[in-house]
Amino acid sequence: MSTVTTADHHDEHHDHKPTGIKRWLFTTNHKDIGSMYLIFALVMFFIGGAMAMVIRLELFQPGLQFVDPQFFNQMTTVHGLIMVFGAVMPAFTGLANWMIPMMIGAPDMALPRMNNWSFWILPFAFLILLITLFMPGGGPDFGWTFYAPLSTTYSNDTTALFVFSVHIMGISSIMGAINVIVTIVNMRAPGMTWMKMPLFVWTWLITAFLLIMVMPVLAGVVTMVLTDKYFATSFFDAAGGGDPVLFQHIFWFFGHPEVYIMILPAFGIVSAIVPTFARKKLFGYASMVYATASIAILSFLVWAHHMFTTGMPVFATLFFMYTTMLIAVPTGVKVFNWVATMWRGAMTFEVPMMFALAFIVLFTIGGLSGVMLAITPADFQYHDTYFVVAHFHYVLVSGAVFSIVAAAYYWLPKWTGHMYDEKLGQLHFWCSLISVNLLFFPMHFVGLAGMPRRIPDYALQFADFNAFISVGGFLFGLSQLIFVWVIIKCARGGEKATAQVWEGAEGLEWEVPSPAPYHTFGTPPQIK
Amino acid sequence: MNAKQSTLIGKLSLLVVAMFAFGYALVPLYDVFCDITGINGKTAAEPVSAEEAIVDTSREITIEFIARPNQQMPWIFKPEVRRMTVHPGEIHVMNYLAENPTIRSIVGQAVPSVSPGRAALFFHKIECFCFTQQYLAGGKDMLMPLQFYVDPALPAQYSTITLSYTLYDVTAQWQPDEHDNASEFGE
Amino acid sequence: MAKTRGWRWSLPALLLAGPACASGSNLNMTPGVTDISLQVYNLHMTIFWICCAIGLVVFGAMFVSILLHRKSRGVEPATFHESTKVEIIWTAIPVLILIVMAIPATRVLIAMEDTSDSDVTVLITGSQWRWHYEYLDYDINYFSILATPRGQIEGRLPKGENYLLEVDRPLVIPTDKKVRFLMTSDDVIHSWWVPDFAIKKDTNPGFINEAWTQVNEPGIYRGQCTELCGMDHGFMPIVVIAKEPADFEIWAKAEEARIAEIREEEQRLLALQMNLDEQMELGERVYMAHCAACHQPNGEGLPPMFPALKGNQVTMEDRAEHIKVMVDGRPGTSMASFARQLSLRELTSVITYGRNAWGNDTGDVVQAAEVYEYMQGKGSN
Structure with missing residues (x-):
């Protein structure tokens, strides 16, 4: 799509950086900060994952064996908050x-x-959140959706810390989003026109706007929870003229765009990886951009599909059902475009491509169950059952997380200068692929058969499936340890990576050497 | 940092602040939206004047009265009758009995909800004990009146309207003022 | 029937046989026992098959491409990368499919919302963690709580067939009649779900929701609370017994008589002295059913949310306060008023139990008259 005419390699000669802890504390270098974010996310992924293991351990058999219901609820809540x-x-x-x-x-x-x-500020937010688990009364136990009045009148005393922690997370996200927008709008190299930007940049630009639009609303709603609980306001308390359903409207006004915040960048990643390994240009670049934008706009008009059972009037229910179904159209366009990109390409199947292909298939399964959930009368049966749990884990684990893993494999050689261990990577992929399906696919069945979500114990007819799901969960958890090993191994050494790394890779990031020098593009490249 | 960049940062920050405000604005917006559409069966919080509505004797609407003290509200609270059949446009009075069996004085607030939600738009209250907080001394009882009529414009598909009151103990938030006519019922 | 064979199947078999096993009752949505639930089931299956077909086409194309268009086969990549015509086609076709889906969905939804002309109305009130049913056309109301013994939950006893799906007093409704449910809550949001009726409706505190059903077959139908409502969210099941209309009337008469009898008995009880053993026995049963979830079977509670009763100042010393808390609840906490939930006899016994169990050993024997006197209050004390 673009080529550099003035190669810019003199950076390497004055590639000095501060050393030790100060380098990381005071760094303003985007690569250092990016690495810290990624390592932080990986650590959090394992902490949240450990909580998922506690959940699956308790659900391995009917009956209460390991944790009490209150702690179980804290686990589901904090697992959700940490993963998101x-x-x-x-x-x-x-x-x-x-x-x-x-x-x-x-x-x-x-x-x-x-x-x-x-x-x-991010580590402090999560430190506060995690510390509440060890305080008297325990951490937040009202679900990551913290519906009022369970999170207000009926919550424990650490709720204030939960609110504070969410505020910090929100501030961090908003600052990050402003930074992304300003960077993309103002700092593109000459010739990098809007419609020449890689899709990852496009999807992130749109994501950043979503963040700026909805994170303040989340901040607002947690503040209302705080004042309702501690300062006698009654936004959500019927006794004082409030309405608990209002909470859900405000929360999901944030919550639904939030879902797309977690998937749009994934679309960008897959749109970068598939053309590279198919050795063919991305099909329908412009339509991809428009589809992303329309998903973002539609995301503001569908929030109440999380609330079909709250007793909305028919006309409102119908409106939200139709808009929700409509989202399938631009999402479908994206999937079709990826398949068309692969069509008549010359594909190879390195680890990033494998994860990207798995993403397309599994995300589509999650998308199709999403269409089923949009159908309101059927949603009355699906709502708040394991069918929903299956749905959102398909789009978030085998969707968002797989795309992040794909991105890590794809760019690791650029970050470290070494190729990762392809054999280990393939092992990681196959273990993850199989276990993620063992874990989440049977959840569709238990959900349809009638198992509600967020319960620590269940009726006997769900027992076999739950044992099966738990085994899948443990295997998935273990499989991710391979990933850590691959990363460590790759950071330490390995086959030297070329600048382009992948035969079919195109774009500016592949024109700088691997590993990418500490400072890149000190003088902007010229894009034709 | 150049000027163009500062302007952009300024605009984005403004958007953040505006969206935070919008979160709060959703609270009154939601009420307005409820008033227009009848979501959630919220009835008007203010009395309507008794208009000379035309009585439609060709239609009969069953009004169901549900009265529930919340579980932390010790009052006994019930409607005089459970069901009433009315013609649209007719003005009716329904009395609710409230009794405070405890020895302490308690202030109650009734929260109305109408089902089906849309019917709330056509259920007009001329006078209602739910507009104000109600004070009742320990051991006393009182009759609390509701004066209402059903709008003749009520769509044909509705033949039953359920009016529910949940009574909450709001003694902690009790702020007596001259608008409160509560005590005159109580004594 | 409680055991599914499903989990022994390997994943590929699950994936491929997904449609085939979709008809097995343990793996799929129930068709239920009402016309509406059958319509919902049919809608679900229709959408399911459409989604399968879409998946088949998309994944089919993808796998063909993966098999044929690989570098190892020596192919040269094509260079096409856009086609407005194709883009329009694959925007338009999903829109058409969605319209096809939306039509039956809209029809079923409108039928579900029509609560007019019902024969029986039941007011359902959720609270932590029990359901309350009140028949508006009869003088019947009662609480319905989990009947599974704690021993089964904690693994000390073998689990029964209807583990966690059994209650002390089920909701009883007539078949072939339109039964309307009004739903509300006393504390947090709960959700009343019976899959066989395809009803799932949130119970919102202070607000009222409606749903209806007309059951075709007499039988016992089970469901659960589906909105996270706190600690024991997983332990508030729903059991509905549908009886022939004639049987229902017989049941209703008997139930009205039973409730009237309890009231009479309460009057008799006031004059009666119950001894400690008798009260401890009944009190323990009541405690395990209503109190043990929060205050724990050993009385040690889960502080600070749920205080310990063992060695508590109120249970050990302040007898009047103990009665007051049980009758009025503690506003602003999870401690509900039990005045309307328990019979006078049960209430009295559980207070006595609290004052003598777990080594509290105050030797206090509370009598019904004392509790009744507080409940009546009337300025006399």
């Missing part, structure tokens, strides 16, 4: 930090000091 705000979102922000400046030919992010801040 601690693993998936920071991982995407990390990828944005690393790749966006390199993809648009900018020397760094536009606001490097704010970049440092937006990362460094």
Whole structure:
């Protein structure tokens, strides 16, 4: 799509950087901050994953064996919060930090000091959240959706810390989003026109706008929860003239765009990987951009499909059912475009491609169950059962997380200068692929058969499936240890990577040497 | 940092602030939306004046009265009758009995909800104990009146309207003022 | 029937046989026992097959491409990368499919929302963690709580057939009649779900929701709360017994008589002295059913949310406060008023139990008259 005419390699000669802990604490370098975000996300992924293991351990058999119901609820809640705000979102922000400046030919992010801040407040947010688990009364136990009045009148005393922690996460995300937008708008290299930008940059630009639009709404709603609980307001308390359903409207006004915040960058990643390994240009670039934008706009008009059982009037229910179904159209266009990109290409199947292909298939399964969930009368049966759990884990684990893993494999050689171990990577892929399906596919069945979500114990007819799901869960958890090993091995050494790394790779990030020098594009490249 | 960049940052920050405000604006917006559409069966919080509505004797609407003290509200609270058949446009009075069996004074607030939600738009209250907080001394009882009529414009598909009151103990938030006519019922 | 064979199947078999096993009752949505639930089931299956067909086409094309268009076969990549015509086609076709899906969905939804002309109305109130049913056309109301013994949950006893799906007093409704449910809540949001009726509706505190059903077959139908409502969300099942209309009337008469009898008995009880053993026995049963979830079977509670009763100042010393808390609840906490949930006899016994169990050993024997006196209050004390 674009070529560099003035290669810019003199950077390497003054490639000095501060050393030790100070380098990481005070760094304003987008690559350092990107790495920190990614490592942080990986750590959080394992902490959240450990909680998932506790959940699956308790659900391995009917009866209460290991944890009490209150702690179980804390596990489901904090698992959700950590995976959404601690693993998936920071991982995407990390990828944005690393790749966006390199993809648009900018020397760094536009606001490097704010970049440092937006990362460094994040560990404190999660430290606060995790500490609540060890406080008397325990951590948040009202689900990551914290529906009022369970999270207000009926919640424990650590709710204030939960609110504070969510505020910090929100501030971090908003600062990150502002940085991304300013970088993309102002710092593109000459000739990098809007419609020449890689799709990862496009999807992140749109994601950043979504973040700026909805994270403040989340901040608002947690503040209302705080004042309802501690300062006698009654936004959500019927006794004082409030309405608990209002909470859900405000929450999901944030919550649904949030879902797309976690998947749009994934679309960008897959749109980068598939053409590389198919050795063919991305099919329908322009339609991909328009589809992303229309998904983002539609995401503001569908929130109440999470609330079909709250007793909305028929006309509102119908409106949200139709808009939700409509989202399938641009999403479908994206999937069709990827398949068309593969069609008559010359494909090879390195690990990033394998994860991207798995993403397309499994995300589509999650998308199709999403269409089923949109059908309101059927949703009355699916709502809040394991069918929903299956649905959103298909789009978030085998969707968002797989895309992040694919991105890590795809760009690891660029980051470290070494090729990762292809054999180990393939092993990681196959173990993940099989176990993720063992884990989440049977959840469709238990959900349809009638098992509600967020319960620590269940009726006997669900027992065999749950044992099966738990085994899948443990295997998936173990499989991710291979990933850590691959990363460590790759960081330490391995076959030297070329600048282009992948035969079919195109774009500015592949024109700088591997590993990417500490400073890149000090003088902007010229794009034809 | 150049000027173009600062302008952009300024605009984006403004958007953040605006969206935070929008989150709060959703609260009154939701109420307005409910008033227009009848979502959630919210009835108007203010009395309507008793208009000379034309009585439609050709139609009969069953009104069901549900009265529930919340579980932490010790009052006994019930409607005089459970069901009433009315013609649209007719003005009716329904009395609710409230009794405070405890020895302490308690202030109650009734929260109305109408089902089906859309019917709330056509259920007009001329006078209602739910507009204000109600004070009741320990051991006392009182009759709390509701004066209402059903709008003749009620769509034909509705033949039953359920009006539910949940009574909450709001003694902690009790702020007596001159608008409260509660005590005159109580004594 | 409780055991499924499913999990022994390997994953590929599951994936391929997905449609085939979709008809097995343990793996799929129930067709239920009402006309509406059958319509919902048919809608679900229609959408399911459409989704399978879409999946087949998309994944088919993808796998063909993966098999044929690989570099190892020596192919040269093509260079095409856009086609407005194709883009329009694959935008338009999904739109058409969605319209086809939306039409029956809209029809079923409108039928589900029509609550007019019902024969029986039941007010359902959720609270942590029990259901309350009140028949508006009869003088019947009662609480319905989990009947599975704690021993089964904690693994000390073998689990029964209807583990976690059994209650002390099920909801009883007539068949072939339109039964309307009004739903509300006393504390947090719950959700009343009976899959066989295809009803799932949230119970919102302070607000009222409606749903209806007309059951065709007499039988016992089970469901659960489906909105996270706190600690024991997983332990508030729903059991509905549908009886022939004539049987239902017989049941209703008997139930009205039973409730009237309890009221009479309460009057008799006031004059009666119950001894400690008798009260401890009944009190323990009541405690395990209503209190043990929060305050724990050993009385040690789960502080700070749920205080310990063992060695508690109220249970050990302040007898009047103990009665007051049981009758009025503690506003602003999870401690509900039990005045309406328990009979006077049960209430009295559980107070006595709390004052003598787990080494509290106050020796206090509370009598019904004392509790009744507090409940009546009336300025006398």
